[in-house]
Amino acid sequence: MKFRTFITTLSLFLVMFYFGLLLISLFMFKSQIDSARDRSLNEHYLIASSFGKDLAAVSMRSGSLDESIQPLFIFYTDNYSRQGVFLEIARDGVSLYSSVPERFAFSRELQKPEVGSKTVSIERNGGSIFVYVNGRLPGTEGYCLQYIRDISESILEWKQSQQIMLWVGTFFSVIMALFLSFTLNRVLRPLSLVSSASKEIADGKYGNKIIIQGHDEIAEMAASFNNMAEEIRKHISRLAEDSQKKQRFVDNFSHEIRTPLTSIYGYAEYLQKTVSCEEEKFEFSERIITESRHMLDIADRMLELATLRSPEINAEEVNVDELFHSVKELLNSRLAKKRINLKWDCSIDNLYGDRTLLKSLLVNLTDNAVKACNPGGHIVWKAFYSPHGNVLAVEDDGRGISAEQIEHITEPFYRIDKSKSKTSGGIGLGLSICEQICLCHNAVLSFESFPGSGTTANVTFTTQ
Amino acid sequence: MAAILIVEDEPSINELICKNLALVGHQHMSAFDGETALSMLQQHSFDLVLLDIILPEMSGFEVIKSMKDTPVIFLTSRNTLQDRVRGLNIGADDYIVKPFEMLELLARIEAVLRRANKHNKTFELGDVKVDFESRQIHFHNQLVECTPKEFDLLETLILNRNIALSREKLLELVWGYDYYGDTRTVDVHIQKLRKKLSLEEYIKTVYKIGYRLEAR
Numbered sequence: 001m002k003f004r005t006f007i008t009t010l011s012l013f014l015v016m017f018y019f020g021l022l023l024i025s026l027f028m029f030k031s032q033i034d035s036a037r038d039r040s041l042n043e044h045y046l047i048a049s050s051f052g053k054d055l056a057a058v059s060m061r062s063g064s065l066d067e068s069i070q071p072l073f074i075f076y077t078d079n080y081s082r083q084g085v086f087l088e089i090a091r092d093g094v095s096l097y098s099s100v101p102e103r104f105a106f107s108r109e110l111q112k113p114e115v116g117s118k119t120v121s122i123e124r125n126g127g128s129i130f131v132y133v134n135g136r137l138p139g140t141e142g143y144c145l146q147y148i149r150d151i152s153e154s155i156l157e158w159k160q161s162q163q164i165m166l167w168v169g170t171f172f173s174v175i176m177a178l179f180l181s182f183t184l185n186r187v188l189r190p191l192s193l194v195s196s197a198s199k200e201i202a203d204g205k206y207g208n209k210i211i212i213q214g215h216d217e218i219a220e221m222a223a224s225f226n227n228m229a230e231e232i233r234k235h236i237s238r239l240a241e242d243s244q245k246k247q248r249f250v251d252n253f254s255h256e257i258r259t260p261l262t263s264i265y266g267y268a269e270y271l272q273k274t275v276s277c278e279e280e281k282f283e284f285s286e287r288i289i290t291e292s293r294h295m296l297d298i299a300d301r302m303l304e305l306a307t308l309r310s311p312e313i314n315a316e317e318v319n320v321d322e323l324f325h326s327v328k329e330l331l332n333s334r335l336a337k338k339r340i341n342l343k344w345d346c347s348i349d350n351l352y353g354d355r356t357l358l359k360s361l362l363v364n365l366t367d368n369a370v371k372a373c374n375p376g377g378h379i380v381w382k383a384f385y386s387p388h389g390n391v392l393a394v395e396d397d398g399r400g401i402s403a404e405q406i407e408h409i410t411e412p413f414y415r416i417d418k419s420k421s422k423t424s425g426g427i428g429l430g431l432s433i434c435e436q437i438c439l440c441h442n443a444v445l446s447f448e449s450f451p452g453s454g455t456t457a458n459v460t461f462t463t464q
Numbered sequence: 465m466a467a468i469l470i471v472e473d474e475p476s477i478n479e480l481i482c483k484n485l486a487l488v489g490h491q492h493m494s495a496f497d498g499e500t501a502l503s504m505l506q507q508h509s510f511d512l513v514l515l516d517i518i519l520p521e522m523s524g525f526e527v528i529k530s531m532k533d534t535p536v537i538f539l540t541s542r543n544t545l546q547d548r549v550r551g552l553n554i555g556a557d558d559y560i561v562k563p564f565e566m567l568e569l570l571a572r573i574e575a576v577l578r579r580a581n582k583h584n585k586t587f588e589l590g591d592v593k594v595d596f597e598s599r600q601i602h603f604h605n606q607l608v609e610c611t612p613k614e615f616d617l618l619e620t621l622i623l624n625r626n627i628a629l630s631r632e633k634l635l636e637l638v639w640g641y642d643y644y645g646d647t648r649t650v651d652v653h654i655q656k657l658r659k660k661l662s663l664e665e666y667i668k669t670v671y672k673i674g675y676r677l678e679a680r
Contacts, residue, residue, distance in 0.1 A: 251542070251544070254541070254543065255518065255541045255542065258541035258543075258562050258563060259474060259477070259562070261562075261563045262474075262477050262480075262541070262562040262563040262564070263474070263476045263477055263480060264563075265563040265565075266477070266480040266484075266564075266566070267476075267480060269565065269566050270483060270484070272628070272673070273566065273627045273629075273670075273673065273676070274487060274626055274627055274628065274676075275626065275676075275678065287476050291476070
């Protein structure tokens with residue numbers, strides 16, 4: 001499009017320009033010619049009148065008109081041939097005297113001008129251009145004086161000035177073309193920037209921005225484009241992240257299933273095909289049962305996680321004190337086993353949410369706290385109001401988690417220390433479930449922890 | 465009989481593999497993470513390493529990079545093509561996916577040992593001496609005439625000793641997948657072996673399954 005614009009504009013300019021030059025040139029030519037004509041006419045008049053007067057004077061003295069003409073003629077022509085003017089005297093159409101040089105001599109129809117009028121013509125002859133003015137010689141009968149002027153030079157001058165104009169014109173045209181091209185490039189540069197940036201985005205490089213100065217439409221377009229590119233990049237990286245998350249989930253799930261199955265299959269095969277003592281028979285079949293139960297746990301938790309994804313919660317006002325009491329009941333044996341000290345501190349009365357899910361949430365979080373604590377450790381439950389909303393917190397003084405691990409702990413099947421959690425039956429879905437419960441309640445789950453100095457899990461209910 | 469290191473973080477699976485290896489007479493040691501495995505490799509020499517990929521701290525891939533020479537079989541639940549290719553490219557001799565069949569594990573171990581020339585070339589069973597290289601069987605130090613299939617059957621029983629093998633399995637292992645005959649062939653050959661080599665006490669019939677060569 002830039003090229004078309006360039007060509008169109010340039011062509012238009014050139015056409016107009018040269019047309020203008022042409023008109024000027026023609027005008028100058030006409031003006032030259034006209035002034036030559038007028039000048040010639042005037043001169044003819046002058047010459048004719050003075051010649052006539054002189055002729056009258058001479059012929060009066062000498063008494064013969066015909067004889068007087070020639071010497072006078074010679075006198076005049078000498079004078080004028082230096083100026084490039086030739087004269088010719090004719091009578092009744094027949095040339096009598098002429099100062100026209102040989103090379104310009106030609107057989108020409110001599111006109112017979114009427115009385116009181118002159119004929120003017122401009123003709124080319126032998127490479128030069130002449131003005132012919134023919135008029136009667138005053139004071140005579142039938143005599144005509146023809147005035148011939150060579151205007152080749154002035155025509156040549158015109159031609160030269162025409163040439164100069166042309167060259168100058170061309171020079172300015174080239175400048176104009178360059179200038180036009182430069183301007184167009186500058187104005188339309190943003191378009192090519194947009195197009196190359198678009199190509200990069202199509203190739204998958206989302207980071208490019210177009211820099212345009214100014215506030216005109218093109219700058220606006222560039223700004224919108226940058227905005228769009230940024231949104232696309234964000235969207236794509238979100239999608240990529242989601243896809244990776246899914247892949248990790250599938251990989252982890254596959255591993256989690258295959259591991260207990262390996263034991264189940266292996267021990268069953270061993271029991272069937274080999275000779276083993278009673279003790280071994282008991283031990284190995286026990287393992288089969290344990291691993292089967294583990295797989296059942298995984299199935300149950302997965303189902304729990306799946307149903308939470310379509311949240312249909314029965315929300316109500318749940319008394320915090322009651323909640324704490326009932327969950328403590330559920331966890332009593334686990335707490336006792338490790339001699340964990342549990343206490344709570346609530347400064348709000350109620351939480352708005354699904355009773356069952358809130359219980360499950362508290363159980364899961366506290367379960368993790370118990371696992372993190374050493375025997376004799378402490379766990380504190382807190383429910384309080386904060387500017388962001390009501391907060392439910394579970395604090396422990398156990399092992400703690402590193403910042404890097406905190407990023408992953410809510411991922412399905414993620415366990416910080418696989419071997420330890422395996423013996424305590426951990427699957428790694430507890431916090432994923434907690435996260436889902438929080439999502440259902442428009443709450444945010446966050447962790448504060450430092451290795452060696454305990455962990456606090458915070459659930460912030462934002463709509464309350 | 466080879467010295468095999470088992471690197472597997474799940475205790476029950478680790479023990480399962482130990483038991484399997486013991487059946488066919490391999491010596492074994494166990495490690496439950498990468499660090500321990502590497503230090504054990506430094507202290508002892510092993511003929512083969514069974515290596516899991518998902519280990520605490522150090523992954524199996526990292527362990528194999530720090531190893532030299534010893535043949536490695538990856539034994540892992542990661543079943544994607546990508547993982548298998550990576551495992552083999554990184555230098556493992558074989559790659560088995562969990563859950564696995566006992567016989568397959570043992571067969572692959574045997575194959576890797578054979579390639580590394582660390583397999584048993586002979587075996588003694590009662591009064592019988594078997595030479596796998598020359599394919600000769602000596603009974604009371606006398607060379608015994610045996611058909612090729614009889615030898616193959618005995619070899620298979622020895623390599624999979626203490627494990628009950630079904631008639632179908634024996635047919636497959638000894639006569640090959642293309643054999644359209646009856647499993648009675650197996651019974652006939654078993655009888656012949658028992659008679660010729662007085663192996664009645666060793667080659668036992670297993671209820672509902674097939675036969676098992678019992679030897680420690």
